Amino acid sequence: MTSRFRLVLIVGLLSLTLAGCGDAFNAGPIEYRDSELFTTKVKGSADLVGKPNLQATVRKALADLFGPTPQNIKVPEGSGLIEGGRLLANREEVDGRIKPLSYQSALKGSNVPVAGGYALYRKYCLHCHGVQGAGDGPTAEFLYPIPRDYRRGVFKFTSTAPSNPKPTRADLRKTLVHGLHGTSMPAFEALMDPAGIEQVIDYVIFLSMRGETERNLIAEAALASKDDPAELSADTIKEIVANVVNNWKSVEGIVVNPKARRVESSKESILRGRNIFLGINTTGNKVACTDCHGAQGIGNGTSFVEKKLFDKVVFGRKTIEKAIEVRYHELEDEHASASIPAGEGHGHSGLGMLPEKFDDYKSRELTNWEKGSMDDWGNPLRPANLNLGVYKGGRRPIDLYWRIAKGINGAKMPAHANLLPDDQIWDVVNFILALPYEPDLLKDADALKKNAAKPASVTQR
Ligand code: HEC
Ligand code: HEC
Structure with a gap:
């Protein structure tokens, strides 16, 4: 890739101060840390252990594509980020000279100085999500669940399908504005203006693209039979980054919208949803919510270790x-x-x-621990307690529709769109929303399940 395809952005420390971020937060330059897969073996992942030349090739490719340090940002061609990624930083290089960015156009009339996605991330997110977005900031080790590692390019709460799809900007915006309830991921609505939220979304996407490119380059280089930089050609590198970028750009086309309007909540709908939850009357398809959430919905199903x-x-x-x-x-x-x-x-x-x-x-x-109780990032996972009325991905009916229809990416909660028609999914949504207020709905769960298992009562509804 030649430099004429790239937009080069440079952020200096001075610019951060100008943007109003105090030194207490941004005390000096920071550096990206290599993925652990450069030098350690991790079960289930390709690595570059014992291949110093290929390690150097991957490192150089990343620096060429995304910039060598967080202070010196480059954006791959056609990134799909707002204005080609300009809002990641607040200074840019034009004809070899570094100039402050004008935000007036981006802010549409607002005169508030804006820090740029990098500086906002550094101030508000880095202590949890880490410099390279590995979910390993200084606060992370005190948290459960731990902050997201963006580098796999997998995000839990999306409106998109099929497997491990990227989130839309709207999905990320919702996470940032409202936070993830029941976790330490805060709501940023009061801390950042809408323009700031968009900039930090760009930065999350930027880090995720960088991390996923790193991971995919490592996987490709790991296939090489000898430790020779020629094994990772410029064309291959270009293809790998283009794939990552395209997955982000094509996301609006894979949003899942319900085909049927929401079934109005009623006693009947809630009971139908309850029975589906218990695996009763699911037209032959195996719906196994209780294997994970337990018959009482408290998150103690047998696929997971004891609480x-x-x-x-x-x-x-x-x-x-x-x-x-x-x-x-x-x-x-x-x-x-x-x-x-x-x-x-x-x-x-x-x-x-x-x-x-x-x-x-x-x-x-x-076995339960290794097979069932881990998410795709290798972190311990629990099914939600559905009696609490706390939903990480939001409590609007459409949020719960998405969770049930297309699952929670990377977190074992499966998609049900192929098992249940939309009207039945809405019944389940109505049941889920009612349960915290009507715990008796699952009082006789075991008896209902047992009865349903007898062929004669299968048609009961
Ligand atoms: C106090 C720690 C903390 C801070 C600060 C924080 N996060 Fe998070 N964040 C989390 C945790 C924890 C999760 C994962 C929760 C889970 O997996 O259930 C998360 C998850 C996320 C996700 C993934 C959502 C998904 O669908 O998978 C995004 C995106 C995100 N955070 C962005 C940000 C941004 C941007 C900021 C700063 C503006 C920020 N976070 C600040 C703790 C934090
Ligand atoms: C294979 C295990 C498994 C099955 C089957 C399963 N879930 Fe889940 N579910 C989970 C896990 C694990 C979580 C928590 C994910 C997290 O916190 O990241 C979860 C979370 C949820 C949530 C919370 C969403 C949020 O925003 O916090 C709801 C609601 C839910 N499941 C409903 C259901 C329903 C209804 C069914 C059946 C139609 C079902 N689940 C089947 C494992 C499962």
Whole structure:
């Protein structure tokens, strides 16, 4: 790619001060850190361990495409960002000279000085999402769930399909304006003006493009049989970045809109939705909400490890093996005190007295942990407790429609658009919205499921 295709932007420290961001926040230049896949082996990912020449090639390609440091931004050709990415920064290079950007046109009449996406990100987002958007800022290790790593190019809450689609600007705007309820991701409506929100959206997309390009370059270079820079040709690099950019640009075309209007909420609709939730009357398709959310919808389905075990790992910071051991002893104690009459108990009961042997418990919960309890970023995941009325992706009916119809990307919650027609999805939405106020809806869940399993009652609705 030649430089005439690129728009080169340069942000200096001075410009940040000019833009009103205090030194307390922006104290000196920062640097991108390489992906861990340069030098470490991660299960399920390609890496460049032991290939220093290809590592250097990838590093150089990234610097050429996106700029060498966060202070020196370049934007790949045809990025699709507003004004070619100009609003990422607030100074730009024109004919070899660095000039302040004029924001007047972008702001449509507003005279408020704007910091640029980079400076806004640095001030408001970096401490959680990290310099390169890896979700590894200094605050991150104290949070559950941890902040999003943008570098996979996967975002949970989108209105788009099919698999792991990019979010639209409107999806990202909603996340930024309202935050993600029930997590530490704040609502920025009061902190930033609408122009600032658009600029920081550009910056998130920029970091995601950079991170996904890095990941894909590593995957391509990892295929090389020898550590020779020629194995990653300029054409291949160009193709890889074009793919990443195009996925972002084609996103408006893949928005999923309901084909049927929302079914009005009524007792009947809510009960129909409840039965679908329980896997009853789903016209032969397997709808298995309860496998994950549990029959009472509290998020304790059998596809995931026990909540108490989960908490020991995530909040007690134990390894899964240690947590399993500790939890089994607790179960033993609970079992002993429940089954031995008062006055007769003398400490531990033997393992044989438990309904399940330690080895069985261990192997089941280990499998659940590795297969079920992780999201695509490798972080521990819990199904939502649907009795709380707290929805990360928003509580409007259309938000819940999107969650159920097309799932939550990277987080195991599957799409149901191919299993349920739209009117049934709306019934489920009505049920979900009613549940926190009518917990009795799931009081007889187990009996309803059992009854439905008998062929004679399958048609009951
Ligand atoms: C206090 C920490 C914190 C701060 C500050 C923060 N975030 Fe987040 N952010 C999170 C967490 C945690 C998540 C993931 C929640 C989850 O996965 O359930 C997240 C997720 C996101 C997502 C992904 C949404 C999706 O659909 O997957 C985007 C985009 C995002 N944040 C952008 C931003 C931007 C831009 C800023 C600054 C203006 C910011 N965040 C500031 C914690 C934070
Ligand atoms: C394979 C497991 C699985 C199945 C099946 C499943 N879910 Fe989920 N669901 C999850 C997980 C995990 C989350 C939490 C994701 C997160 O927080 O990132 C979730 C979250 C949700 C949320 C919260 C959305 C939000 O914005 O916070 C709703 C509502 C929901 N599921 C409804 C359903 C319904 C209804 C069904 C059946 C039609 C269903 N789920 C089937 C795993 C599942």
